Amino acid sequence: MSETSNQPLAEREELVAMQGIWKSFDGNPVLKGVNFGLLTGEVHALVGENGAGKSTLMNILAGVHQPDSGSIRLRDRAQATIPDEKSAQALGIAIVFQERSLFAQLSVAENIFAARQPVKRLGRIDRKRLHENTRLLLRRTGLEADPQQPVESLSPAHQQLVEIAKALSHNPAILIFDEPSSSLTERETQRLFEVIRQLKSGGVGIIYISHRLPEVFQIADRVTVLKDGEGQGTRPIATTSTDDLVRRMVGRSLELRHQDAVAAGNPIFLEVRNLSDPPTAPKAFLRNISFNVRRGEIVGFAGLAGAGRTELALAIFGSRSLGAGEIFVAGKRVEIHSPREAIAAGLGYVPEDRKDGGLFLDMTVAENIVSASLRRFGQFWLGDREQMDVARQFEHSLRIVCRTPKQVVQRLSGGNQQKVALAKWLLVNPTVLIVDEPTRGVDVGAKAEVHQMLYQLSRRGTAVVVISSDLPEILDISDRIYVMREGTISGELNRLEATEEAVMRLASLSPP
Amino acid sequence: MEIPNVASSEKASGKSIQTLGRTVFSRELALAALTIFTIIVFWILYPTSFANFRNFSAILRNLAFEGILAIGMMIMLVGGSFDLSVGSMASMIGVVTGALMKMWNWPVPLAVATGLLVAALGGFINGFIVAKVRVNALITTLGTMGIFQGIALLIGGPGITYLPESFSRFGQAQFLGLQSPVWVLIVLAILAHYAMAHTRFFRQLYYLGSNPKAAHLSGMNVEGLQTFSFVLMGLLAGLAGILYASRIATATSTVGVGAELQAITAVILGGASLAGGRGTIWGAMIGVFFMGLMKNVLIISRFSSEWQGIVLGGVLVAAVAIDAIVNRKRGH
Numbered sequence: 001m002s003e004t005s006n007q008p009l010a011e012r013e014e015l016v017a018m019q020g021i022w023k024s025f026d027g028n029p030v031l032k033g034v035n036f037g038l039l040t041g042e043v044h045a046l047v048g049e050n051g052a053g054k055s056t057l058m059n060i061l062a063g064v065h066q067p068d069s070g071s072i073r074l075r076d077r078a079q080a081t082i083p084d085e086k087s088a089q090a091l092g093i094a095i096v097f098q099e100r101s102l103f104a105q106l107s108v109a110e111n112i113f114a115a116r117q118p119v120k121r122l123g124r125i126d127r128k129r130l131h132e133n134t135r136l137l138l139r140r141t142g143l144e145a146d147p148q149q150p151v152e153s154l155s156p157a158h159q160q161l162v163e164i165a166k167a168l169s170h171n172p173a174i175l176i177f178d179e180p181s182s183s184l185t186e187r188e189t190q191r192l193f194e195v196i197r198q199l200k201s202g203g204v205g206i207i208y209i210s211h212r213l214p215e216v217f218q219i220a221d222r223v224t225v226l227k228d229g230e231g232q233g234t235r236p237i238a239t240t241s242t243d244d245l246v247r248r249m250v251g252r253s254l255e256l257r258h259q260d261a262v263a264a265g266n267p268i269f270l271e272v273r274n275l276s277d278p279p280t281a282p283k284a285f286l287r288n289i290s291f292n293v294r295r296g297e298i299v300g301f302a303g304l305a306g307a308g309r310t311e312l313a314l315a316i317f318g319s320r321s322l323g324a325g326e327i328f329v330a331g332k333r334v335e336i337h338s339p340r341e342a343i344a345a346g347l348g349y350v351p352e353d354r355k356d357g358g359l360f361l362d363m364t365v366a367e368n369i370v371s372a373s374l375r376r377f378g379q380f381w382l383g384d385r386e387q388m389d390v391a392r393q394f395e396h397s398l399r400i401v402c403r404t405p406k407q408v409v410q411r412l413s414g415g416n417q418q419k420v421a422l423a424k425w426l427l428v429n430p431t432v433l434i435v436d437e438p439t440r441g442v443d444v445g446a447k448a449e450v451h452q453m454l455y456q457l458s459r460r461g462t463a464v465v466v467i468s469s470d471l472p473e474i475l476d477i478s479d480r481i482y483v484m485r486e487g488t489i490s491g492e493l494n495r496l497e498a499t500e501e502a503v504m505r506l507a508s509l510s511p512p
Numbered sequence: 513m514e515i516p517n518v519a520s521s522e523k524a525s526g527k528s529i530q531t532l533g534r535t536v537f538s539r540e541l542a543l544a545a546l547t548i549f550t551i552i553v554f555w556i557l558y559p560t561s562f563a564n565f566r567n568f569s570a571i572l573r574n575l576a577f578e579g580i581l582a583i584g585m586m587i588m589l590v591g592g593s594f595d596l597s598v599g600s601m602a603s604m605i606g607v608v609t610g611a612l613m614k615m616w617n618w619p620v621p622l623a624v625a626t627g628l629l630v631a632a633l634g635g636f637i638n639g640f641i642v643a644k645v646r647v648n649a650l651i652t653t654l655g656t657m658g659i660f661q662g663i664a665l666l667i668g669g670p671g672i673t674y675l676p677e678s679f680s681r682f683g684q685a686q687f688l689g690l691q692s693p694v695w696v697l698i699v700l701a702i703l704a705h706y707a708m709a710h711t712r713f714f715r716q717l718y719y720l721g722s723n724p725k726a727a728h729l730s731g732m733n734v735e736g737l738q739t740f741s742f743v744l745m746g747l748l749a750g751l752a753g754i755l756y757a758s759r760i761a762t763a764t765s766t767v768g769v770g771a772e773l774q775a776i777t778a779v780i781l782g783g784a785s786l787a788g789g790r791g792t793i794w795g796a797m798i799g800v801f802f803m804g805l806m807k808n809v810l811i812i813s814r815f816s817s818e819w820q821g822i823v824l825g826g827v828l829v830a831a832v833a834i835d836a837i838v839n840r841k842r843g844h
């Protein structure tokens with residue numbers, strides 16, 4: 001497939017052979033006997049949905065995690081374990097992480113050679129050599145930057161290239177890219193591919209994780225699909241197709257959800273027209289988004305991580321400045337500049353990370369439940385008893401497991417914390433409720449209960465918007481689905497059209 | 513599972529007697545116990561010099577200044593912020609007010625009102641820089657601390673003496689054996705306690721201090737609350753400075769030196785946390801009283817004044833350390 005493979009795959013040396021890798025976190029198996037191999041001078045793509053186990057597999061290879069069972073062979077050495085990142089480095093394994101791990105205020109050179117700066121006698125840092133070496137590495141990545149420039153002055157894409165230069169500085173035999181292109185433009189991605197081809201012709205084995213299937217077809221020699229922690233086979237890229245990959249990535253057959261159909265004639269409770277970020281904003285991202293949600297309807301927002309769903313929710317909820325666009329709640333045009341105004345207009349938002357923006361962790365269950373509704377408990381003499389009564393009602397009806405509503409939320413389980421975060425908004429009782437990742441990190445039982453709560457809410461007439469990266473969840477509970485990709489809506493699917501294949505295709509493919 | 517329809521069941525059922533207060537280890541109570549213990553011990557050891565009304569009245573008189581600052585500081589810390597400029601602010605406002613009445617012969621009420629206005633303005637500047645411009649509170653108020661102190665020295669030199677009798681009359685007045693600054697402190701403490709414990713507006717500060725992002729997403733006006741707390745702090749510091757000047761009929765330019773750290777020490781002793789979201793007004797008052805008491809008993813038991821810092825510093829670190837250990841054991 002690629003111009004540099006002047007040697008048939010079968011005759012190349014095997015760099016890595018991972019056999020039957022198992023790994024569980026807190027009793028949940030994430031990898032279930034995965035096999036994975038890498039040859040010299042090969043680009044091997046690893047694809048799969050969010051949570052399929054790609055990053056875990058690579059973290060095991062990079063020494064970040066230890067497998068529960070299974071064997072790893074490197075070249076001809078039977079290396080049972082890679083105990084930590086340092087020994088992975090010593091074995092010639094380098095990883096370019098999806099989340100950048102740079103020191104923003106330090107210079108490019110100091111980042112690349114963190115704690116490994118060349119030194120003169122007496123341990124003084126040899127700045128001349130440091131900058132010379134940095135320049136050489138930067139040239140290989142095609143980044144024109146001053147080694148002394150602080151990393152924070154570079155664009156995210158250029159920071160990504162610094163990250164790659166840092167990996168190259170270890171002279172790796174095996175280089176892992178975890179979603180390297182997610183912050184790169186098309187041109188920068190092509191430049192990255194040139195770097196990869198150079199490395200490849202030098203015999204380096206490259207593992208390339210990406211959601212962007214067109215890129216996989218452009219750069220990879222072989223591709224392995226992971227789904228729910230199980231390998232779905234490894235094939236040479238020439239013998240596969242986008243449809244084949246998508247089918248193996250999502251794999252489930254279409255099941256009919258039984259749910260009361262929502263009358264399509266219900267009034268529209270939330271309508272967004274042509275919403276965009278201000279073009280002058282430093283992180284202008286959202287483009288031209290229009291959608292609507294009807295009374296009693298559950299509308300799902302699907303998409304890959306970073307597609308802009310949370311940003312959209314924050315923009316509607318007044319926590320992110322709006323460039324252009326109109327928002328109508330129950331038919332009335334509203335101007336929203338803050339969450340306070342959003343709540344007054346009839347909106348509610350349950351944030352994606354309950355620990356970050358959703359809960360007051362060191363406050364009590366009762367204090368959390370009333371936190372967005374203090375107004376209803378009085379102005380000059382807040383009714384503590386009334387607050388407790390309301391909290392008790394929610395504790396019982398939502399089956400929040402806590403000793404008393406006076407218990408600090410931090411000590412509850414994830415599922416119960418999520419119920420508290422939802423209870424807070426059930427008490428506000430908004431016209432439109434946006435729920436961001438309603439069941440992230442909660443157990444199966446609580447998940448079903450949260451879904452029940454969302455159904456009930458919709459039956460009560462609330463318009464519910466669910467943002468979720470859990471595709472089966474979205475398909476299960478939504479009446480309608482919008483799919484987002486790169487800051488805009490790439491498609492709308494009704495319940496009959498919505499299959500995992502259809503969603504994934506809209507979420508990951510570039511427009512024709 | 514059924515979502516309660518709370519809108520219709522809003523009337524109180526009257527069954528529950530518990531309130532929202534938390535049942536965790538309370539530094540307030542521990543400190544109150546230690547305070548009572550100290551009083552009993554010294555009551556026995558020094559029945560004449562310690563245990564008499566005049567001595568207690570003196571303790572209270574000396575802590576009126578820091579007590580008023582501590583009220584404001586507690587409100588700041590609950591909201592997750594703090595203010596190092598309060599001592600300088602007190603000095604500056606005392607001097608400004610004194611200068612207005614002494615050098616420019618303004619009528620006393622007008623001079624006092626103007627002084628308080630300047631205090632509110634100074635607090636607003638702090639608040640604006642922290643909340644709107646988003647400069648760290650430590651750095652902002654470290655800067656304005658220097659600025660306010662400088663202004664006080666520029667206007668007043670070392671100080672302005674022989675302030676008009678019509679001004680000093682209030683600060684020196686007595687009622688039931690206590691000087692008026694003590695009564696002002698008591699009234700302010702009761703008002704502040706009511707506000708923090710029972711009004712919706714001030715309750716929001718606990719949420720803000722606990723998690724500013726969640727407070728914002730719950731519809732609270734985070735910037736407004738922060739700015740407000742700085743303005744209130746400025747006003748209280750200004751008032752403390754004016755009362756002190758009134759009591760001694762002199763506006764001293766350096767009266768507030770070190771007072772900010774005393775106030776922060778007192779409120780942390782009394783249960784506040786630098787991480788925000790914790791603390792009560794009565795805790796702040798116990799903290800201030802405990803500090804005044806310790807200074808007093810050290811003097812009575814003839815320890816040299818150098819011991820004050822050592823003892824209070826030791827108690828502060830011990831209190832916070834015990835708190836951390838207890839909370840960790842409870843699985844925080």
